[in-house]
Amino acid sequence: MSDTYSNNMPRNEAEAQRLDEQFELTTQNIGYLIHPAIRATLPPTARIADIATGTGVFLQQVAASYPDATLHGSDISTALFPPAASLLPNMQLSRLDVLEPVPESLVGTYDLVHVRLIVAGLLPSSWSSVVQNLSRLLKPGGAMQWEECNFGSAYHMRGGETSTTSAARQLGKIFRDGIGSQLQHGWDALEQNMVSAGLVNVGHDYVSSDRIPETRKAVTRNGMTALVAFARKRSGMSSEEVNAVEEQAYKDIESGCYIRYDTHVFWGFKPEDSQSKI
Numbered sequence: 170m171s172d173t174y175s176n177n178m179p180r181n182e183a184e185a186q187r188l189d190e191q192f193e194l195t196t197q198n199i200g201y202l203i204h205p206a207i208r209a210t211l212p213p214t215a216r217i218a219d220i221a222t223g224t225g226v227f228l229q230q231v232a233a234s235y236p237d238a239t240l241h242g243s244d245i246s247t248a249l250f251p252p253a254a255s256l257l258p259n260m261q262l263s264r265l266d267v268l269e270p271v272p273e274s275l276v277g278t279y280d281l282v283h284v285r286l287i288v289a290g291l292l293p294s295s296w297s298s299v300v301q302n303l304s305r306l307l308k309p310g311g312a313m314q315w316e317e318c319n320f321g322s323a324y325h326m327r328g329g330e331t332s333t334t335s336a337a338r339q340l341g342k343i344f345r346d347g348i349g350s351q352l353q354h355g356w357d358a359l360e361q362n363m364v365s366a367g368l369v370n371v372g373h374d375y376v377s378s379d380r381i382p383e384t385r386k387a388v389t390r391n392g393m394t395a396l397v398a399f400a401r402k403r404s405g406m407s408s409e410e411v412n413a414v415e416e417q418a419y420k421d422i423e424s425g426c427y428i429r430y431d432t433h434v435f436w437g438f439k440p441e442d443s444q445s446k447i
């Protein structure tokens with residue numbers, strides 16, 4: 170098992186909270202949890218898989234509208250999972266590495282396979298085979314929905330005439346220099362990869378991270394937490410140096426500096442007449 174993600178990002182309680190807030194803000198900016206074209210086909214008793222589930226936040230939110238669904242979350246690491254006893258009775262979490270073939274027992278069993286934000290865990294060369302692998306989980310007529318943010322092209326903007334930006338931009342540059350090229354490529358071929366995996370009615374929607382301007386500051390503060398965590402892990406700067414830039418970066422945000430990037434949603438359907446066990 171090669172866990173690329175753990176080289177880049179921490180897995181601890183603070184990160185779990187950051188991911189949950191990021192999920193909420195991203196969903197607000199997208200404007201839906203499940204694309205309307207998929208919702209129209211999803212039965213109330215749907216079997217739904219959330220891959221690279223992190224804290225399981227997607228399934229917890231889906232449960233509110235689909236109380237009779239079967240909800241299976243999986244991730245290469247169980248470190249961010251909530252305690253099993255706290256999960257809803259119709260929700261289970263387990264370990265699954267998308268780079269390994271999916272278990273034969275799960276092939277052709279899901280109405281919806283969902284993925285959000287696995288980009289920091291995959292190299293650009295892996296995406297095509299991962300999409301192929303995950304699409305095997307779908308029932309005929311089942312849907313795949315996948316969201317990725319273009320963090321490799323995230324930039325800190327000057328919001329006010331006199332806003333300061335240099336510390337925020339310094340941390341952004343450390344991140345882009347570190348994994349920018351990994352983050353920019355791979356997800357951008359999802360549409361083509363879904364078509365190659367045999368999915369039909371493939372679609373692509375995208376919004377800005379600040380489509381809802383009221384979320385801008387929270388998105389920027391949330392992103393800053395990730396940039397600081399990355400700098401601590403990967404920049405080679407001392408802890409004191411990172412602390413000093415971090416303090417100034419939050420002042421930049423207070424002065425009106427904000428982050429902007431694009432968020433993409435991709436979806437596709439397994440043909441009704443396909444063999445479920447391709």
Ligand SMILES: C[S@@+](CC[C@H](N)C(=O)[O-])C[C@H]1O[C@@H](n2cnc3c(N)ncnc32)[C@H](O)[C@@H]1O
Pocket residue numbers: 172173174188189192220221222223224226243244245246249265266267268284285286287289290291
């Ligand atoms: C940024 S988090 C996103 C979590 C969740 N989807 C969300 O939107 O909050 C990325 C997740 O991908 C998982 N991941 C990374 N590489 C993976 C792999 N090869 N197989 C399965 N999960 C992986 C990480 O462990 C982490 O939980």
